[in-house]
Amino acid sequence: MSYLQLATSLIFILIPLVLARTLRLGLEKDIIIATIRSIVQLLIIGYILTFVFENGSPIFMLLMILLMIGAATLNVIRKGDGIPGIQWIILFTLIAVEALTMGILLGLQIIPFEAQQVIPISGMVIGNCMILSLLFLNKFKDEVERSDEVIELILSLGGDAKTAIDTSLKGAIRTSMIPTIEAQKTMGLVQLPGMMSGLIIGGADPMEAVLYQLLILFLILTTAAMASVLVGFLSYRRLFNEKAQFIGLTYKKKDT
């Protein structure tokens, strides 16, 4: 595809813009910002990837992965407000999940140690990990706020922090994993997954695209489980103090 062809495809931005305008949805500004940001960000990534692939040095590969982890962490932190130290928990989780999945993929030679493979797959692992962490934190904070009375009830019966939060924690882990599992059940029936479509459009053999896509699906399942379990088990303690007293979510308040 040429730049000219891409420019022509901007028509697809005009349609939502016109709709937003006529229906007064108040989304025009957001649509324009989103479009510009996606163009700029992806072009930059395109240039960086070209450079890293041509250069071939593992240092740049590592830097690239660290950059992705950093960006993903920043994205999640805002949602984690209310849980002290959440930034370190997220950072640790992203690093752990990336290290483990890449360790297995490279160690067992499922994929070769090449930037063309490692970087996109890492991107998907880290991106999915980020989304699952966000999903988990949302659900977990809901659960905690909804069941603070039951949490105090269990503490008042002499239960420890883990016991008191068990139902909320597992509930949030379950509900954040369900969409991933459900999506896999209908995979290929309703829509072709994005990566597979991309490979096929790029001219790859459909069977090869399927094999890669399956690998990604398995990775996403692992990532979903690890992200919600790690973030969950590392963060619930922050809601209690060392005397097994429930502090709850602590939103940053103005100095009193």
Added chain:
Amino acid sequence: MSILTFHEVSYQHILHEITGEFREGVITTLVGPSGAGKSTTLKHINGLISPDRGEICFRGEPLEQMDLLEVRKRIGMAFQSAPMIPGTVYDNINLPKSIFGESLPREEAKRLLQQVDLSVELERTVKDLSGGERSRLGIARTLVNRPDVLLLDEITASLDYRMVQEIEKLILDLQQELQTTIIWITHDLEQAKRVSDDVWFLKDGRLIESGAFKELASSDQAETQAFLKGESI
């Protein structure tokens, strides 16, 4: 003999230097206007909250030096809203056991329900219980561990008058039978008069006065008199 003593207990901006004691084997009510710090005081007693300054002693031993999880097993607490875990009546009355991986014999569960005059099957889902039934189930649950002290936070606040009387009778009977020390928050002065041996009068996080209900009634403290007369303070 006092079972619990507060010595200059302060907590955040909520409680200010509370000093007082609770006698063993009697009913003490905590009264005072909304926001006075009654619930906060109660939560200090079973260590759901710890004081910023001051000391609370249970049978002469500072709470701070005790294993709070053990203390909580000996101090039962009934919450105003009678929170329940989703599930059956049995799941809920069994909760004090199930959290330690044990289970309450069904006969014992039935006996406890009888004790609080609650005639529902153990397999009923708690969602369907009425306010009065929940309240009683909440009380029955606090009795599973045979606590030395029972903390009650506005357990009759949302009930009709007949139910209030029944629950009062229930608590008074339990107290007679088991000689449990009871600390009971109520905003209903008439109720306090009916059930109290002793009373703590809290306002703005301070313990204004404490003692036998009769003494308080004849107190010459202006604030106490105003509160007793039902004036807004």
